[in-house]
Amino acid sequence: MPELPEVEVVRRGLAATLVGRRVDAVVVRERRLRWPLAADFATRLEGLRIKAVERRSKYLLLRMDGEGGLTLLVHLGMTGSLVVHPSPAPAQRKHDHVDLLLDGEDGSRVLRYHDPRRFGSMHLFSGEDHRQPLLSALGPEPLTDVLTGDWLFERTRRRTGSVKQALMDNALVVGIGNIYANEALFRAGIHPDRAANRISRVRYGRLVKEVRAVLTEAIAAGGSTLRDFVDARGHVGYFQLDYFVYGRAGEACRRCGGVLKLTRHGGRATVYCSHCQR
DNA sequence: CCGACAACCTGTGAGC
DNA sequence: TGCTCACAGGTTGTCG
Numbered sequence: 384m385p386e387l388p389e390v391e392v393v394r395r396g397l398a399a400t401l402v403g404r405r406v407d408a409v410v411v412r413e414r415r416l417r418w419p420l421a422a423d424f425a426t427r428l429e430g431l432r433i434k435a436v437e438r439r440s441k442y443l444l445l446r447m448d449g450e451g452g453l454t455l456l457v458h459l460g461m462t463g464s465l466v467v468h469p470s471p472a473p474a475q476r477k478h479d480h481v482d483l484l485l486d487g488e489d490g491s492r493v494l495r496y497h498d499p500r501r502f503g504s505m506h507l508f509s510g511e512d513h514r515q516p517l518l519s520a521l522g523p524e525p526l527t528d529v530l531t532g533d534w535l536f537e538r539t540r541r542r543t544g545s546v547k548q549a550l551m552d553n554a555l556v557v558g559i560g561n562i563y564a565n566e567a568l569f570r571a572g573i574h575p576d577r578a579a580n581r582i583s584r585v586r587y588g589r590l591v592k593e594v595r596a597v598l599t600e601a602i603a604a605g606g607s608t609l610r611d612f613v614d615a616r617g618h619v620g621y622f623q624l625d626y627f628v629y630g631r632a633g634e635a636c637r638r639c640g641g642v643l644k645l646t647r648h649g650g651r652a653t654v655y656c657s658h659c660q661r
Numbered sequence: 662c663c664g665a666c667a668a669c670c671t672g673t674g675a676g677c
Numbered sequence: 678t679g680c681t682c683a684c685a686g687g688t689t690g691t692c693g
Contacts, residue, residue, distance in 0.1 A: 385686035417669070417688080441687075461686045462671075478671085500670045502687060517688095544664055553688080560686060650666065652684085 396615025460502030532588030
């Protein structure tokens with residue numbers, strides 16, 4: 384479950400309950416994730432204490448204590464979830480691939496990784512983040528000051544592809560998946576097919592503003608909406624946000640009443656209003 | 662360098 | 678009820 388707001392909601396839940404706990408044991412039931420789980424995955428983690436839970440793009444980073452400065456890097460893919468259960472954990476379901484058994488003064492816990500499609504991943508690494516191959520090529524975070532309209536404008540001067548594809552390119556800016564790309568473009572009044580190098584500096588400023596707004600609102604709503612989104616306490620997602628376009632092809636535009644259109648960009652569904660978006 | 666597309670998997674919902 | 682098919686949040690790798 385995927386987009387940045389969902390991952391941020393999970394991060395907050397995990398940080399509140401996991402920091403300070405020690406990994407007593409690791410149970411691996413299925414190593415075949417997006418990349419096979421390393422052979423020494425369990426033994427490297429056991430005995431370490433969780434120092435912090437951070438996020439970079441849609442990756443969660445569990446910082447571990449100890450001289451190695453180990454980090455557990457987790458990506459939830461499309462259908463992954465990380466849920467903290469009381470110990471002993473409830474009966475296993477299909478696709479419960481990894482358990483971290485954690486101690487704690489208020490009782491032990493089980494951090495369980497569940498992922499039907501196995502598009503998610505778990506890696507252990509030490510050293511600086513930018514030396515980790517999965518993190519090294521990532522663009523700036525959309526909710527920091529690094530991302531500005533100027534930043535996007537200057538880096539898209541030679542991009543003839545669509546602005547929607549550019550928005551979803553993690554080397555340009557991270558964390559904007561299909562849902563929020565659709566929404567931000569609508570709110571900024573920009574047609575998703577428009578070439579990235581044919582958008583003015585001013586309009587990129589507007590786009591960045593709307594990207595921030597839609598992501599912030601989704602975080603505040605508790606991680607939006609995805610059908611199978613589950614937060615760190617196992618609460619299921621709710622459909623709290625009303626989308627302007629995502630999932631509404633063929634329905635009426637909330638702004639002008641026209642019929643929303645459906646196309647594809649890179650195999651992903653794009654919904655837009657040809658009247659409100661130019 | 663850029664962009665389109667397939668691939669990685671399973672589950673779900675629509676349609677017949 | 679049961680079958681088949683299209684599609685779903687992300688990311689990587691390949692090919693033109």
